[in-house]
Structure formats: structure tokens, C-alpha cells
Amino acid sequence: MTKQRELILSILKQSDRHLTADEIFFLAKLKMPSIAMATIYNNLNAMNEAGMINRLHIDGVADCFDKITEPHDHLLCDGCGKITDIHLPTLSQQLETTLGTEIEDYELTVHYICPECRRKKRR
Numbered sequence: 001m002t003k004q005r006e007l008i009l010s011i012l013k014q015s016d017r018h019l020t021a022d023e024i025f026f027l028a029k030l031k032m033p034s035i036a037m038a039t040i041y042n043n044l045n046a047m048n049e050a051g052m053i054n055r056l057h058i059d060g061v062a063d064c065f066d067k068i069t070e071p072h073d074h075l076l077c078d079g080c081g082k083i084t085d086i087h088l089p090t091l092s093q094q095l096e097t098t099l100g101t102e103i104e105d106y107e108l109t110v111h112y113i114c115p116e117c118r119r120k121k122r123r
Helices: 003-014 021-031 037-049 091-099 115-122
Strands: 054-056 064-066 073-077 083-086 109-112
Touching (some): 003 021, 003 037, 021 037, 037 054
Parallel strands (some): 073 109
Antiparallel strands (some): 054 064, 073 083
């Protein structure tokens, strides 16, 4: 694994949230000033294809990258844009039962207002 890829993976693993390519680039530049944005994109694409990370695409939001590769879903706060992981382990089973067929994959993003944004709105 290249030093650049190790750095990008380290940044994702140390983050407590989903990061955009721009955010990863900014953090990578702090540790490796010579790194190029193209290097970030090329490595993110390669790591996504290899199953090392997941690209998260939500309409209206910049693509983010997720260090968790196991199947899971997401909450998107429509107030602040924060993305939170949620685990609904029986949803695949329920979908298959409802549809009467096996499903290969799905992506679920639940839109809501996070508790912090609700508190701010009340003030």
C-alpha cells in the first residue's frame, strides 16, 4: 500500500464522521504537503472499488466516504447535514419477505432533524 493510500485510510479511520474528498485532502495536506487532489480522488476510487471503504452518495450532498464497509444505513440531518450510521439488521429480510424475492443490495438514507438542530430551533 502506498504512503498516500495509508494516509487517506488513516484519516478516514480516525474520523468520527463521514468525510468528503475535499475534507480528506485538507487533512492529508497537513501531513503530506505535496499530495495532490487527483491523488486523493484516485485513491478513494481505488479503495472504494477494492471494498476497503464505501462511497456514500446522497442527492444534494457532496459524496462522502465511509470507513465502515459492513452493510448499514444512514440518517441525514436536514438541518446541519450531519450523516450518522444506523444499523437495521432485519431490514433486508423484511424487504425480501415483502417483495417475495432476494435483494442484492440497497441504500437507505433517512432524513430527519438531529437533536442538536431541534434544540437550536427551539431557542
